[in-house]
Amino acid sequence: MLTILFDGIAYGMLLFVLACGLAVTLGLMNFVNLAHGAFAMAGGYITAVLMNRMGVPFLATLPLAFIGPAILGLVLERTLYKRLYTRSHLDQVLFSIGLVFMAVAAIDYSFGSQQQLIQLPSWLQGRVDILGVQVGLYRSFIIVICGALVVALQLILTKTRFGSRLRAAVDDPRVARGLGINVSLIFATTFAFGSGLAGLGGALGAEILGLDPTFPLKFMIYFLIVVTVGGTTSITGPFLASLLLGIADVAGKYYVPSVGAFVIYTLMIVVLVLRPQGLFERAR
Amino acid sequence: MSDLLTLQKVSAGYGDAIVISNIDLHLRPGESLAVLGRNGTGKTTLLNTIIGVTRHRSGSIVLDGQNLTTARPDKRAHAGIGWVPQERNIFKSLTVEENLTAVARPGPWNVNRVYDMFPRLRERRSNMGNQLSGGEQQMLAVARALVLNPKLLLLDEPTEGLAPIIIEELLAALTRIIRGEGMSAIVVEQHAQKILGVTDSALILDRGTIVHASSSRALIDDPAALEQHLGVTAKKKPLRAASH
Amino acid sequence: QETVKIGLILPMTGPFASTGRQIEAAARLYMQQQGDTVAGKKIQLIVKDDTGVADVTKRLAQELIVNDKISVMAGFGLTPLALAPAPLATQAKVPAVVMAAATATITEASPFIVRTSFTLPQATVPMAEWAAQNGIKKVVTLVSDYGPGIDAEKAFTGAFTAKGGQVENLRVPLANPDFSPFLQKVADAKPDALFVFVPSGIGAQFMKQFVERGLDKSGVKLIGPGDVTDDDILNGMGDVALGAITTQHYSAAHDSPENKAFVEAFKKANPNMRPNFMAVGGYDGMHLIYEGLKKTNGQGGQALIDAMKGTSWTSPRGPVSIDPQTRDIIQNIYVRKVERVNGELYNVEFATIPNVKDPVKAAKAN
Amino acid sequence: MTIALETKGLVKRFGGLVATDNVSFKLEHGARHALIGPNGAGKTTFINLLTGVIKPTAGQIFLEGQEITGLRPELRVQRGLARTFQINQLFPAMTPLETIGLAVSERLGGGRDWWRVTGSKREIIDEIVEIAQRFRLTDVLDERTSNLAYGKQRLLEIAVAFACRPRVLLLDEPAAGVPEAERHELLATVAALPRDVSVLLIEHDMDLVFSFADRISVLVNGALFTEGTVEEVSTDPRVRAVYLGESVDE
């Protein structure tokens, strides 16, 4: 019972790690970046390649899995994405799906279509017994990182002026500029940061979810579910939604395996029909 | 004394359309200017061009010695322009207070001071931007421009939607700011009578060009010009008589 | 010089792309080794990507038949992709060589279908028998919830209970990133062994989570058909895969001169890849086509399919033949265990069940 | 005279804020009634309640004697209750011609008609022309609404409400953004409506209010503060203190 709860939390956290970058770009910047998964994949491949081909230790690859996609995000933002903020969501969908296709084929071309596997360091493998509950070490590791991320993100967005300037820039970029907000700088920073988060998520998620060129397409739905159910105006919303979905999914599959596949989708539909703006939309 | 703002032969518009053309304009520090004209004559476009959110075609814009012709809008704001857009454009997902703090720059006008000017805003400080009444939005738009502590205020129909008593206070405050603190202002207004009492000079736009420029006093005393360009007649008969 | 065209329809993109890649690479390797003329005719291979979608497979097959006038079609990475064009094969009398799809019924869909891969019951029933003989009493099966998975579940459950074993069934959705709730159920059930079938790509995740949950240490043996320890990715799984026991028709570590040559040539032509059971299906499929064409002098149609029936040869996987009745492949099934050989992980074969026919059709025939 | 529109004990709360505080209000048939009050007093909220854009916390609304409290907004329109919005609500991608045409054809029941081409009915065309001319929109009929100057958009906003042929018309600051010279004409058009159409006007321009209205209600902090004739209200010192200030004179 408690083990299931723990697994659910860990799975939820994993969803969150992967989706929080999207919560930033889609949720806060209102940019439908379906290529989010491609940045996550980039992070995953950075970790896999560094570990498998160069023998870099797992932990040491994580910062690079953040920085690499962040720089990639920054470059793409400055050259391409920035032209699309003012465009319709449909344009954004088309564009970012195009990027995904390119990324999928490019990764396939350079690394092949097979799974990339990584070996965790031994101190992250296995599980320990805490008060009678079997706790997986790697899953605990993910929970800790996630917790830290949520707190940090929440502080940045609510306690600094950056957060309100970002939201102002999203609400009305034209007027925000006219009132002295450097919209492009804010967008570029945020986008790079979101991409970095995606990369980190990809690196952390690769162990459990696997990593192959179709990664961005395979998990796109999950990212979107988390962000939509959580609501798009905060970080805590998607965080709580991840937890809820993770626990519901794991518990559903454990207790009623025959309908396990329906749980997450049905939950999503029900939540969205009852609360169209998302479960945890800030009601201030 | 040198100009605070100089526009030389400025033309601008949206997309392929040129809306204002060949605008020349000089404004000294502490001077205020009323911009009048019928609907669609380019008043808003003129202000938008000064802040830089239209498509610039030709001419130059200089503020306080700084050439802003091709500068980005945020640079212009930093250079000392505060803008009240016609449609208010309150940031809807920010609270009243965040709307102010997000753009505030150091100077005599801080959040508290604008709250003193519009006590209604203090009461509603934690309302989201999209949960304000029309007049409250207008007050917030003016307050938001003030906390930028600009040298030049661009006000696009700032009195629209405000209660008479607030308009009275706002105009009085504007006069104080301009006279007392040396801020300059360009005010677009529909009510010629109301604004001409406040500003130093006035111009009238028609089809994107300046068709009249003079001191405010001179325009008030020139009912023929008002009638010709704005269609303002001296006194109207009550509407009630119009029915039946 | 006439040309004989072979239409090779495979999932080259999408989640099953690696199936397509293995088969294409093997087919090309075969042509490179054996030359591209057979019976004086030039062989032309036309590769099409069906993206893993059945109606596209069908359309591509139809176009190949109508426009390119192919003599034989081949490939078919998944069960529905093999079933969709089956009526076409019958209608146009074009033989179809199934190189991957593994649901038992496929060859019954058209008299023009012949298979060089395997059937899941074929690989599974020996597993059940081995388990029963090796002191395993209670098994939980865990399969992906789609055609082949259900095939495997049925075959295993039937054979194992027939031997007096006890079975509990679990199915996981095909698109399922996290196995933890299912593995927890397995842990609760405390079986002697866990029988697992998941499509090869997710095998690695499964293995890792199996070990992470400590199931290996609590004495649950991992058994199943060979998909979960697919040669393509086996080496990357690391130590977690060690000790898994599987039954299948092919291992890259199969000890025979034919296989050594095959593996070496394959790796040389495709660095970073190790041939797996898909590759050998493609390789043998080409061999079957070549042999058939030799017999018919380049003739397609009914003659070709007839010529293919009963063909036997020594494949990299061992001796194989095409059952003239069912057009399905008869082959040895090996029991293997994952071990480290020269620093790399391999499925090392330690027992052989010779000449296994597809049990489903064999049962029907009796 | 009979009552066109009535509210009984209408209340609307936004969280802790009482935006409409127990308002019982009557609009008489054919009235030219104005509703004034400080910014944020709850005037727009009141209109939103009347038209069903938001739901009241408590209280009832009657249109020509029939209760409409829970009725959907579009049904209220069909029963003759039309409004304009304080902040323009238009169809940015449509032309004024289409916008007016839409309102007219909806009123005439054409909206369910999916087989006839729009504009093939004489009566609709004539009415579009009439409204376009009345609101001086003929020169921009084929422009995209989003490209119109603010003032033209304002006129279109009112024209659309007109096209609904309302029995009760609610105008929320219709003259905002309209040049001084044209405001009177605009309201003259409104005033020239048949006498059986009742009008409730919200406006901060006292020139207009005083020349248009025959009755004025004052709303302060969500509650009705006072009501009376133009003379009564404009000379009421309490109204001057909270709303009018010194400079307004009759």
Add this chain to the structure above:
Amino acid sequence: MSTNIADHVRSSLVRRGRWGIGEILFWLIAAATLYFLPERHLILNEIAIIGLFALSLDLILGYAGIVSLGHAAFFGLGAYTAGILARDGLADPLLGLGAAAIAAAILGFVTSFLVLRGSDLTKLMVTLGVALVLGEIANQASWLTGGADGLQGITMGPILGLFEFDIFGTTAYAYSLTVTFLLFIVARRIVVSPYGLSLRSIRDNPLKARAVGIPVNRRLVAVYTLAAAYAGVAGALLAQTTQFVSLDVLAFHRSADVMLVLVIGGVGYLYGGLIGAIVFKVLQDVISAWTPQYWQFWIGLILVIIVLAGRERLTERVRTLWKGVAGRTAKSPETLPKTSTREV
């Protein structure tokens, strides 16, 4: 003066309803391919079906502003309905088409109530969820649908008892093209009708639409149901012409592809779906024949370029070109003299 304006008003409104030369040409060329491109009929058939599917999405997305990532639900239901009927002996194609339309319309009607509220993102995800759940149901109900193996044993009777489906796909293409054309005519009529105008107004501003008395929800439910029926017909066409149905008909990529197709061709413009289907399918066919492994890269690149080059401008240009051609038949309304402000 006012009769002058009245003429202008009428011609402005009615113009949209007229068929231009460009449109007539489009369909003539489409019909001509029946004779001139015999070896391409299979892919043309697929294009016609996807075109119809995209047209159906356009009805809700382009005209009513309902975004959907789950349109495959209706397509798939239609496909399974037609497929199951044919498998169980009701082999008449038109019967299957009708049944598919009805089944999909019912599902559309029921689920339409889920998409009346919420932001675009919410709608995307709810529709997606509906399609995924339906896909899962189809997977589990393998006794009815054949599950993951696909629905087998479909044999179609001749159309109207006259035309047998042939292996060259000619009958299939002619059939799909005819059905698509007929449904196109209906859709075209709808979008220029007052009903269509009211849909566009809802898309632009539902608040205001209510304020002019439009029963917003009812209109949306109606168009969603109609679009569902269209999608169901498209699915049925696929099932009947390929005589096979598998779970892919309900898959996410099916919904996503049709969205891409529509957006490429242009939203809110009935030819958008058709043109998008042609462009997308032809590109995919050509590029994937050339590089079966990496064609996605080039498609991706093309999508990116289309967007950067200004998709809206591109389709706008196509549209004006269209109008330009059309304009020569339909007399364009003369420009009006500007009314002076004093005139009223």
